Amino acid sequence: MNHELGASARFHAIRDLMTRSPREFDPPRDEQGRRLRVSEFFGVNTFDLPKMKEKLPKEVYLKLTSTIEAGKPLDRDIANAVAHAIKEWALTHEATHFCHWFQPQTGLTAEKHDAFISFDDHQRTLEKFSGSQLIQSEPDASSFPSGGMRTTFEARGYTAWDPTSPVFIMEHANGKTLCIPSVFISYHGDSLDEKTGLLRSIEVLSRKATELLQMLGYSETKKVVPTLGAEQEYFLIDRDFYALRPDLMMAGRTLLGGSPPKGQQLEDHYFGSIPSRIQAFMSEMEYELYKLGVPIKTRHNEVAPNQFECAPIFEEANIATDHNQLTMEILRKVATRHHLAVLLHEKPFAGINGSGKHNNWSLMATAGSPDLEGENLLEPGETPKQNLRFLLVLAGILKGVHRHAGLLRASIASSGNDHRLGANEAPPAIISVFMGEMLNQILNEVEKGKEAGLSTEAVMIQLGVSKLPTVMKDNTDRNRTSPFAFTGNKFEFRAVGSSASTAFPVTVLNAVVADGFSDMIEGIKKKGKTSQTIDAAVLEVIREALIESKSIRFEGNNYADEWVHEAEKRLLPHLRKTPEALAQMATAESKALFSRLEIFSEAEVQSRFHVRLERYIKNLWIEADTLKAMVDTQILPSVYSYHGHLAQGAAASRELGTKAPQTETLVRLSLLTETLQGKRTQLDDALRAAEKASTDEQRAQVLAEQVAPSMMEVRQVCDELESIVGDSYWPLPKYREMLFLL
Ligand code: ADP
Numbered sequence: 135m136n137h138e139l140g141a142s143a144r145f146h147a148i149r150d151l152m153t154r155s156p157r158e159f160d161p162p163r164d165e166q167g168r169r170l171r172v173s174e175f176f177g178v179n180t181f182d183l184p185k186m187k188e189k190l191p192k193e194v195y196l197k198l199t200s201t202i203e204a205g206k207p208l209d210r211d212i213a214n215a216v217a218h219a220i221k222e223w224a225l226t227h228e229a230t231h232f233c234h235w236f237q238p239q240t241g242l243t244a245e246k247h248d249a250f251i252s253f254d255d256h257q258r259t260l261e262k263f264s265g266s267q268l269i270q271s272e273p274d275a276s277s278f279p280s281g282g283m284r285t286t287f288e289a290r291g292y293t294a295w296d297p298t299s300p301v302f303i304m305e306h307a308n309g310k311t312l313c314i315p316s317v318f319i320s321y322h323g324d325s326l327d328e329k330t331g332l333l334r335s336i337e338v339l340s341r342k343a344t345e346l347l348q349m350l351g352y353s354e355t356k357k358v359v360p361t362l363g364a365e366q367e368y369f370l371i372d373r374d375f376y377a378l379r380p381d382l383m384m385a386g387r388t389l390l391g392g393s394p395p396k397g398q399q400l401e402d403h404y405f406g407s408i409p410s411r412i413q414a415f416m417s418e419m420e421y422e423l424y425k426l427g428v429p430i431k432t433r434h435n436e437v438a439p440n441q442f443e444c445a446p447i448f449e450e451a452n453i454a455t456d457h458n459q460l461t462m463e464i465l466r467k468v469a470t471r472h473h474l475a476v477l478l479h480e481k482p483f484a485g486i487n488g489s490g491k492h493n494n495w496s497l498m499a500t501a502g503s504p505d506l507e508g509e510n511l512l513e514p515g516e517t518p519k520q521n522l523r524f525l526l527v528l529a530g531i532l533k534g535v536h537r538h539a540g541l542l543r544a545s546i547a548s549s550g551n552d553h554r555l556g557a558n559e560a561p562p563a564i565i566s567v568f569m570g571e572m573l574n575q576i577l578n579e580v581e582k583g584k585e586a587g588l589s590t591e592a593v594m595i596q597l598g599v600s601k602l603p604t605v606m607k608d609n610t611d612r613n614r615t616s617p618f619a620f621t622g623n624k625f626e627f628r629a630v631g632s633s634a635s636t637a638f639p640v641t642v643l644n645a646v647v648a649d650g651f652s653d654m655i656e657g658i659k660k661k662g663k664t665s666q667t668i669d670a671a672v673l674e675v676i677r678e679a680l681i682e683s684k685s686i687r688f689e690g691n692n693y694a695d696e697w698v699h700e701a702e703k704r705l706l707p708h709l710r711k712t713p714e715a716l717a718q719m720a721t722a723e724s725k726a727l728f729s730r731l732e733i734f735s736e737a738e739v740q741s742r743f744h745v746r747l748e749r750y751i752k753n754l755w756i757e758a759d760t761l762k763a764m765v766d767t768q769i770l771p772s773v774y775s776y777h778g779h780l781a782q783g784a785a786a787s788r789e790l791g792t793k794a795p796q797t798e799t800l801v802r803l804s805l806l807t808e809t810l811q812g813k814r815t816q817l818d819d820a821l822r823a824a825e826k827a828s829t830d831e832q833r834a835q836v837l838a839e840q841v842a843p844s845m846m847e848v849r850q851v852c853d854e855l856e857s858i859v860g861d862s863y864w865p866l867p868k869y870r871e872m873l874f875l876l
């Protein structure tokens with residue numbers, strides 16, 4: 135056997151990489167050959183409202199926009215006209231197929247394609263697309279996770295166009311497909327996907343926020359929407375390396391691999407100049423996203439080597455969620471074209487910073503609200519009145535986040551994120567809120583209250599709340615360790631994992647805030663009966679909310695051990711691993727919250743809990759099986775080869791009567807190999823214990839508490855072996871290669 139076989143693939147990958155140059159693509163040009171500006175082709179592949187307005191009869195268009203405004207499904211009597219316009223647009227853009235594009239609870243998107251091709255009564259071929267095909271489609275749903283929501287004998291699920299999200303065309307080599315953003319529901323109308331809950335949460339949050347604003351005198355406000363800007367972190371490595379790593383292919387992260395002497399300690403990658411091959415990738419990725427109407431805005435190197443980030447201009451949360459899914463999809467597609475692999479996993483490399491997806495979130499009064507049109511409700515205002523509004527919104531958010539901190543933690547729980555949260559590089563698994571020193575002081579003042587007898591306006595001035603804008607502008611302190619930080623005019627939910635869909639975390643955030651607002655509304659109603667003015671009642675309710683939620687506010691270093699102790703004293707939930715975090719979803723309190731707000735029925739919550747728990751179990755199982763296979767078929771064979779090589783050399787030396795200095799390594803190698811074999815057996819035992827568990831909850835626990843630590847032990851021995859086995863015997867691309875070569 136040729137011992138170099140495994141390692142030679144590695145060396146070929148490195149050699150090929152040396153000859154790779156940045157890939158060029160053909161950007162769109164005008165007749166003179168001038169490259170088009172982004173504004174000249176942005177959104178060409180989406181059929182948005184302005185384009186629909188041009189193509190649809192006026193009354194159909196008006197009906198469509200009022201449907202969208204009300205968040206209702208499309209009316210049957212305009213469906214055919216809308217479908218016709220969509221079809222004509224899609225055919226003009228050379229689409230041959232259409233699909234309902236939806237987001238099952240896999241965290242990914244799904245699509246089933248249908249050709250437009252059809253026969254008319256005379257057997258002539260033509261392109262056909264009807265209203266009913268636009269409104270509803272019936273994929274075979276039995277293979278999507280439903281968490282017990284749908285029994286197999288009733289495997290039907292429906293996808294239905296969500297008209298608030300415009301249809302778009304996805305291009306691929308040799309063809310184009312019209313995609314219809316859809317929700318995915320069961321025969322009985324239960325939500326089977328990530329979007330339905332999000333849409334429902336947006337609706338109820340809008341209702342509560344509107345009611346709250348109306349109480350403050352903004353009587354014409356009709357609708358409030360949550361806005362979202364999701365910063366996306368990711369790693370890029372050469373595709374050859376990826377193909378040589380079964381762990382990256384199967385589990386999305388490296389299950390073993392020794393730390394390189396140089397990691398990120400030099401801090402020379404963050405905001406460094408972008409490597410040319412990556413720059414070429416980014417330009418093409420942005421080009422593809424612009425065509426789809428995704429307003430990608432920033433790009434830069436991140437902290438870890440070969441780690442990068444992109445962020446869009448924020449949009450309404452449901453559109454932003456679709457756009458983040460498209461972003462992840464385009465990242466993958468374009469990476470392949472550049473012979474790169476994108477790693478969206480939260481922790482692809484041990485000992486190196488992981489990736490998150492910062493969810494920047496705020497509330498905006500929509501254009502339909504003349505008294506507050508387009509205003510960001512978390513923007514501190516210029517008058518005491520505006521700041522009373524600001525404080526009211528803020529206090530409602532704090533109240534909701536405080537009350538449902540465990541549920542928020544559950545919303546970001548995944549096997550991948552477990553490696554990141556609390557690892558001294560990402561927020562800990564304890565939810566707390568950072569306000570910034572100035573604002574925190576102001577809130578403390580508001581909390582204390584001031585003398586009675588003053589008008590609310592006078593109190594606001596006294597509290598220093600009338601001059602918030604200047605205060606905020608000066609307030610440049612930034613806390614990067616907080617899981618949920620106020621950043622001037624929005625909150626940043628930083629604990630979300632890089633591979634996660636934003637749908638569920640934002641659904642939960644919307645829900646807890648709607649609940650906070652709901653409480654504030656009741657409080658104001660009650661206090662309003664005895665207070666002199668409504669503003670006085672509002673201030674009183676704000677004060678109570680701040681006192682109630684005080685323990686969730688933390689301004690210090692969230693990475694410090696002291697914070698963990700402090701948080702425990704404050705009775706804040708500290709849910710380290712996914713199984714215990716997910717349990718927060720299935721509590722009576724969470725179920726009551728979701729059904730009170732009509733976001734999820736009890737059964738829907740239960741199914742979400744199960745889907746996530748199952749995913750956790752499957753992910754860990756896949757990781758363990760992959761690790762076993764790597765140890766058995768790659769690590770041990772290469773170790774045996776090297777061992778044999780040393781043994782032969784030592785024997786030959788002794789025969790010649792010379793010293794055999796390799797004996798020392800040989801002995802160490804033997805010991806480590808035996809240790810590895812032992813750890814490998816223990817991993818099997820741990821897996822057997824997981825197999826024997828009688829419920830999914832118990833199985834998840836065994837995986838978290840026995841299998842995951844056992845995998846760590848196997849890994850440690852492998853990594854030590856990597857440091858002594860001859861380089862030409864090692865089959866797996868090493869960290870230094872994957873992270874520093876492009
Ligand atoms: P950072 O300093 O964290 O990079 P940025 O100002 O660049 O902050 O914003 C990061 C993200 O926050 C961007 O995607 C941006 O569009 C988004 N963002 C800004 N304002 C809002 C808002 N009002 N609502 C939601 N997201 C917002």
Ligand code: MG
Pocket residue numbers: 365492626
């Ligand atoms: Mg940010």
